[in-house]
Amino acid sequence: MKKIFSFTILSLLLFSCSSDEKGNLPEPPLDNLELYTLPVVVHIIHDGENIGGGFNLATKRIKEQIQSLNHDFRRVAGTLGENNSPLSSDSFIQFKLAEIDPNGNPTDGINRINYYDETPERGDKDRFDWLPEFEYWNPNKYIRLLSNSKC
Numbered sequence: 001m002k003k004i005f006s007f008t009i010l011s012l013l014l015f016s017c018s019s020d021e022k023g024n025l026p027e028p029p030l031d032n033l034e035l036y037t038l039p040v041v042v043h044i045i046h047d048g049e050n051i052g053g054g055f056n057l058a059t060k061r062i063k064e065q066i067q068s069l070n071h072d073f074r075r076v077a078g079t080l081g082e083n084n085s086p087l088s089s090d091s092f093i094q095f096k097l098a099e100i101d102p103n104g105n106p107t108d109g110i111n112r113i114n115y116y117d118e119t120p121e122r123g124d125k126d127r128f129d130w131l132p133e134f135e136y137w138n139p140n141k142y143i144r145l146l147s148n149s150k151c
Contacts, residue, residue, distance in 0.1 A: 045148030
């Protein structure tokens, strides 16, 4: 009885999981895919160090990380984003440092904040609770990244 049960289960698995089938999902038409570019603002919260020192990351380093993120999301050949997995593909999403701030002014997409010079309006909170209040950028318009020495 045990052998018949095992054989039945094994047969069901073999015949129901055919490697020839890709499932019922249709392949998307590659000629109609649009590349989406998402603006990113990087908030660097530091302890007063010069740019490139300590937690006040260098602009070059930030741009390299955005490029690496794009390689991963676009599955770029010849980079760490490239892979042979059948479960991944080019997402047609890329990231770019914001060029316009919420007030319509030009920006490089990097917002540097000296942790000890800034005090948000609600000073009765613990300083760790202030981090989201240092600068508001609408999350419906920007991807916000925070880098700080206080976490």
